[in-house]
Amino acid sequence: MAAANIGMMDGAYFVGRNEILTWINATLQLNLSRVEEAASGAVQCQMMDMVHPGVVPMHKVNFDARSEYDMIQNYKVLQEVFNKLKIEKHIEVNKLVKGRPLDNLEFLQWLKRYCDSVNGGIMNENYNPVERRCKVGKERNIRVSQKISKSLQANNLGNRSIIDGSKHATVAPNSTLENSSAYILELSEKLTKAILKILYSEDEKESPLPEAEEFLNESMVAAEIEAEQSE
Numbered sequence: 001m002a003a004a005n006i007g008m009m010d011g012a013y014f015v016g017r018n019e020i021l022t023w024i025n026a027t028l029q030l031n032l033s034r035v036e037e038a039a040s041g042a043v044q045c046q047m048m049d050m051v052h053p054g055v056v057p058m059h060k061v062n063f064d065a066r067s068e069y070d071m072i073q074n075y076k077v078l079q080e081v082f083n084k085l086k087i088e089k090h091i092e093v094n095k096l097v098k099g100r101p102l103d104n105l106e107f108l109q110w111l112k113r114y115c116d117s118v119n120g121g122i123m124n125e126n127y128n129p130v131e132r133r134c135k136v137g138k139e140r141n142i143r144v145s146q147k148i149s150k151s152l153q154a155n156n157l158g159n160r161s162i163i164d165g166s167k168h169a170t171v172a173p174n175s176t177l178e179n180s181s182a183y184i185l186e187l188s189e190k191l192t193k194a195i196l197k198i199l200y201s202e203d204e205k206e207s208p209l210p211e212a213e214e215f216l217n218e219s220m221v222a223a224e225i226e227a228e229q230s231e
Helices: 017-028 042-051 068-084 101-121 129-165 174-199 209-230
Strands: none
Touching: 017 042, 017 101, 042 068, 042 101, 042 129
16 A cells, blocks of 8 residues: 555654554553553554454464564564555564664554555444453463463373383382372462463553463473473
8 A cells, every 4th residue: 555655754754752652542542651662563463453354363462572582473473464465564673672762653653654544544443452452362371371281281191101111110109190190180270270360360551471471381390390200
């Protein structure tokens, strides 16, 4: 579209940061105070999701992205959307993820101009940005928990195969089996609590995802250590 090729002297690039922030906050019901807060790329993905429903694979968008790696994954999703819509706009990912105010402002200025050019700038009144983010967050967290569960199951099966295939393998005493079962049950309960904490957190400002993910990672390490000690 024409908005994809606007020059730097276009009026779009003279829109102030306050106006950009007001537009983002009003459209997506956010509370950003600086343009750098949109450096993760999640805001841009949701803007495109609003103007082009069904085109953005929102389950791949990480609204809790903090590291440059996670941010880059969001911009990959955005670039794929641009390619799909034949939008000839190159994203300066390396500059944006650094959180530089000017680079992020210019990209958001372009994005506003683009969104204004779609359907005459009329946004989808049926689009609920908060509900959309909550749904995406829950789907993403469920996917993470499923991957962790599969990993734990794979480790358990792998350790069992090693034991079964050993030349000196012996039948484990009942006490050992009971201890292993009790440990797995305890780990499952902790895993369930962590998932529930992610899904039903009431604090919107501070996401529980980083803390819960840290706990899940510790649980996986503990499981591996337990497996090694039981060999």
